[in-house]
Amino acid sequence: MKRTWLFFICILMFATQESSAQCSISRPTVSVTSITSCAATISWNAVSGAAYYKVRYKVNGTSAWTTMPDKLSTTSYTFTGLAAGIKYKVSVGAFCSNDKTSGYKNITVTTEKISAPQGLIASALTGNSITISWVPVCNVTTFNLVYKESSQTTWIAVNNISTTAYTVTGLNAQTNYDFSVQSQNGTLASAWTSTLTVNSGSVSLPTGTKPNILIYMLDDARYDPFQPNGGPDWFNTPAINRIANEGINFRYTFPTTSQCAPSRVSFYSGLYASKHGAFDNSSKHFTGIPLISQILKDAGYYTGFIGKYGQFQGNPEGFSWWATSTGDVYEDASYKINGIDTVISGHISDVYSDLANTFLQSVPPGQKFLLFFNTRIPHTPTIPREEDLNLYIDETMPFPGNFSQYSNNYPSYFYSPTAGHSWTKDDVNTREAKLEEFQCLHGAELNVQELLDTLTNRGILDSTLFIFTSDNGYLEGEHLLAAKQIAQEESIRIPLFIRYPTWFTAGTVNTSLMINNIDIPVTLLDAAGIPDTFGMDGTSILKLLTNEVQRKYFYYQFTGDGSTPSIRAVRSLQYKYVKHYCNQLTEEFYDLANDPSENVNEINNSSYTALITTYRNALDSLITAMGETAPSNISCTLNNPQFQRESEEYEEAHPTELAAYPNPAQGYFIVDFRDEEREEIQCWITDLLERPVYYKSLPNTNSFNIAVECGKWDQGMYTVRIKKGSKFFSTRMVIQ
Numbered sequence: 261m262k263r264t265w266l267f268f269i270c271i272l273m274f275a276t277q278e279s280s281a282q283c284s285i286s287r288p289t290v291s292v293t294s295i296t297s298c299a300a301t302i303s304w305n306a307v308s309g310a311a312y313y314k315v316r317y318k319v320n321g322t323s324a325w326t327t328m329p330d331k332l333s334t335t336s337y338t339f340t341g342l343a344a345g346i347k348y349k350v351s352v353g354a355f356c357s358n359d360k361t362s363g364y365k366n367i368t369v370t371t372e373k374i375s376a377p378q379g380l381i382a383s384a385l386t387g388n389s390i391t392i393s394w395v396p397v398c399n400v401t402t403f404n405l406v407y408k409e410s411s412q413t414t415w416i417a418v419n420n421i422s423t424t425a426y427t428v429t430g431l432n433a434q435t436n437y438d439f440s441v442q443s444q445n446g447t448l449a450s451a452w453t454s455t456l457t458v459n460s461g462s463v464s465l466p467t468g469t470k471p472n473i474l475i476y477m478l479d480d481a482r483y484d485p486f487q488p489n490g491g492p493d494w495f496n497t498p499a500i501n502r503i504a505n506e507g508i509n510f511r512y513t514f515p516t517t518s519q520c521a522p523s524r525v526s527f528y529s530g531l532y533a534s535k536h537g538a539f540d541n542s543s544k545h546f547t548g549i550p551l552i553s554q555i556l557k558d559a560g561y562y563t564g565f566i567g568k569y570g571q572f573q574g575n576p577e578g579f580s581w582w583a584t585s586t587g588d589v590y591e592d593a594s595y596k597i598n599g600i601d602t603v604i605s606g607h608i609s610d611v612y613s614d615l616a617n618t619f620l621q622s623v624p625p626g627q628k629f630l631l632f633f634n635t636r637i638p639h640t641p642t643i644p645r646e647e648d649l650n651l652y653i654d655e656t657m658p659f660p661g662n663f664s665q666y667s668n669n670y671p672s673y674f675y676s677p678t679a680g681h682s683w684t685k686d687d688v689n690t691r692e693a694k695l696e697e698f699q700c701l702h703g704a705e706l707n708v709q710e711l712l713d714t715l716t717n718r719g720i721l722d723s724t725l726f727i728f729t730s731d732n733g734y735l736e737g738e739h740l741l742a743a744k745q746i747a748q749e750e751s752i753r754i755p756l757f758i759r760y761p762t763w764f765t766a767g768t769v770n771t772s773l774m775i776n777n778i779d780i781p782v783t784l785l786d787a788a789g790i791p792d793t794f795g796m797d798g799t800s801i802l803k804l805l806t807n808e809v810q811r812k813y814f815y816y817q818f819t820g821d822g823s824t825p826s827i828r829a830v831r832s833l834q835y836k837y838v839k840h841y842c843n844q845l846t847e848e849f850y851d852l853a854n855d856p857s858e859n860v861n862e863i864n865n866s867s868y869t870a871l872i873t874t875y876r877n878a879l880d881s882l883i884t885a886m887g888e889t890a891p892s893n894i895s896c897t898l899n900n901p902q903f904q905r906e907s908e909e910y911e912e913a914h915p916t917e918l919a920a921y922p923n924p925a926q927g928y929f930i931v932d933f934r935d936e937e938r939e940e941i942q943c944w945i946t947d948l949l950e951r952p953v954y955y956k957s958l959p960n961t962n963s964f965n966i967a968v969e970c971g972k973w974d975q976g977m978y979t980v981r982i983k984k985g986s987k988f989f990s991t992r993m994v995i996q
Contacts, residue, residue: 283360285309290352290367293336296375297344298398302352302367303336310354314361315339320347320368331355344398345373376450377403377424377441385461387433387806388765392441393425394453400443410436410457411972420444430768431460434807470788471760472724473556473630474715475780476708477527478701479520479568479639480744481730483513483753484658485701488769494655495698499709500757503728507759508768510801512833513775514814518732518744518751522819523777524570524634527731528552530781530796532817534888539819541571550794552781553630554578559790562627564619566612567634575599576632581622583615588636590643607645608636609703613710620714630784633711634731637704644699651702657694660738662857663687668902669861671825671840671848674741679823683735683742690737697736722761725787727780730754738857745818747829747838747848748858752816760787763802773804774814774833812996815882819891826891830879834975837875842896849875853976864903870994871977874924917989920980924994927971931964931980938962939985945993946979953978970995 288304295301304313315337316327328337339350348371351364377394384391392405405426406415418426431437436459443450485491488504489511515523521541522533528551529536537546557563557578565582569575575596576582585593585608592605597615604611616633623629644651665675673679685693708728715721735741735750744751756775758764778798785792786800803809813830820826820841829838836858838848849863849872862868883890919932931943938960945954945968953973958964973995982989 283356283358283362285354285356285362287363287365288313288335288352288354290350290365292367292369295369295371296397297372298342298375299338299340300342300348300350300369300371301336301338302350302369304352304365306335307354309356311357312355314353314355315350316353316364317348317350320349325351342371344371346371372450374398374400374443374445374448374450376443376453378453380439380441380453380456382439382456382458384427385458386765387461388431388768389427389429390431390437390439390458390460391425391427392439392456394441396424397443400445400450402444403441404444404449405439405441406452407437407439410438429765432770432772433460433805435460435772469723470628471762472628472715472720473561473727473784473787474711474724475527475630475632475634475727475729476704476711477524477567477632477634478704478730478755479634479636480732480734481638481701481755482733482736482750483511483730483755484750485698486755488757489755492655492658494652495701497701497705497708499705499712500728502712503708503726503759504757504769506761506766507726507757508764508770510756510758510773510775511769511771512773513729513754513756513777514752514816514831515732515754515777516797516816517818518746518816519818519821520568520731521570521572523731524568525573526777527780530778530794530798532778532797532815532886533819534817534886535797538570538573540821544572544574550781550796551578552784553632555790555794556630556784556788559788560628561788562623562629564622564629564631565634566615566619566632567608568636568639569634581619583619585611585636588639588641590636607643607703609645609706613707616707616711617714633707635704635707638697638700642693642696642700644696645703648699648702651699652695657691657698659687659691659694660736662739662859663690663737665740666861668900669848669863670739670899671842671846671896672899673823673825673840673896674739674746674899676823680743681735681741681746681824683737683740685737693736725760725763725784726758728755728757729777729780731777739859745821745824745827747816747818747827747831747836749852749856758801763787770805772833773801774811774831775801775804776814779804813878813882815879815886817888820894823894825894825896828879828883828891830875830882832975835871835875837872837879839876839879840896841891841893842898843893844897846896846898847872851976853974863898864901866903868977870923870992874994874996918980918982918991920991920993923992924996925970926996928967928969929993931966931968933965933982933984933989934963935984935987936962937985942983944981946981947974947976 285307288307290304293301293303312331316325317339318325348369349366351366353361353364355361375397379395381393382390403421405418407428408415439456440452442452483489487501488509516526517523517533521538525536525538525545529549533539536549553563563579565576565579569584583597585595590608595602595604675682715724732744733751733753738750779801782792782796782798783801786802799809813832816829818827826841834853836850840846847863848861850858921930941958943956944952946952978993980991
């Protein structure tokens, strides 16, 4: 009995010892959390009874494991120092307290050849610029960045960045932008990061002292002679270009009336001609209207004027010091300086510059100044300085690509010998006129250079709001048309370059706003810190730039002059509608996106019927808002009207079958379709260039009602198309 009992005790002791030598816990389940070109992170589930975990790795296909020395209490681990583009085998083992394990669990990972950056963030949102920064991965030192407006499809690329931050400039304020970054190593490029969407924010309003203000205004100068606006490379104007390159260039800037006196008074008053009273070159502005010169003078500015004030406007008003010349005379002109008549020998380019220096020297110490420098360059008869007559004579002059008359759908007075809009020069004389214009504009370049030098030498360049512009544009043979007044682009577009570092980031080019001459006085009020309590029609450019105020349409008006009727027009960034007040209906409608040269008047093209109706209504609304009465009609009509009908394989659907509403639409619209038989239905929407912007397929149905988001679509006309079996339906939509 005693031996039996001892036998059982020995068996029990052996079983206990054997149990303590084993580890019966399960192996973990392993997954890959992240992989880069130099590291891999794995994780696993917590194993019941495990005291700790150990991990190891090896290059796949080799036999030697590298075991990490740490006893891990966590359930994840990052292997570092790995080679790029290599397949590894990694494993995890759960261990008991006696350091025994039931085995390792393996998983295969392959490192990336090159890894994208991480931690993309945006900072320093100024309205015109955004700084993007990121964290490099695995010691990559070169990066590429792309960005775009969120509503656009085309990306802008910045390559070979050697830092981990980049500031993108020239942006539009209060606009969403998309950013993405990739790593680059020789020919290897990583995937792009996820898109980061950022709003550019607001332009900071000026702080501290008020700026000096200098406005340099050309006379009858178009928007396009200058290199920042696509002018010829040989026309070297570094001083004028500097205003744009060190400031902002508003590509779409217009006078509200393209005629000297009405436009200039709008520059002085911030009012449309119908409100300030200078309806044409023979009308003086109303007494008592607000003038920016007087407002700033009352606010403590020393105000000056040099040059051409405006036909029939008398002496400059609201100026502390002024000098004007008489008539369109370039050499040895008669002048009036602070009311005293005199004659000064020399070309106005040189004399005006001397007068500007005289004014600047007269500014009381410490006092801010406003200077209107209104040259007569390059108004006809254009006469360059004698020493500039050898300039550009071997260069090829810009020449209109549409040097021929309209043949269809044009106002009858366009080519009337009494209206003054017919271009009578042949191609040789046209090129000669262009040469004289460029030679004359060289004088303006010299003026601007001297002004910049003076401001720099006085240490006040960056504290001066410098504006370079023109009173109106000028047709020079486009469609064989001449001069201004009418609403063609060459007549109503002007340059606008503004340098003021406090407001505008250097090198900014704005193509999303339509600036008007009536905006300039309100902008000067903003710069001087003076609230607009004067009832001006314009808007501060800053408010437009920051989207505080949005301008969808530009309203144009011309009172009429002899054989030219009154004109009213409305222009968006994409379309232009013009109404001529003739005794027969006379209109123009241009698709500026597809026909920027305005070669085809689409007024009788049925494809544009809905859009034309929208713009007619917009014009009527603007006329009503302005409190205008309908101008009188004169005898004119639309010559050689042509009717274009759309060729469409789809029959226009009956509203009970296919309807799209509201029409016009903003933001979204509803497509509603009804039929009898159930079949697959395909719905797609295309723009006027037949590019698809939306598609949806609906199986086995006879009807649907869907909402289509269109907030990011361009303004214009779209076609909704339905294909159901062998049936086709279509209808038109206008997106505003």
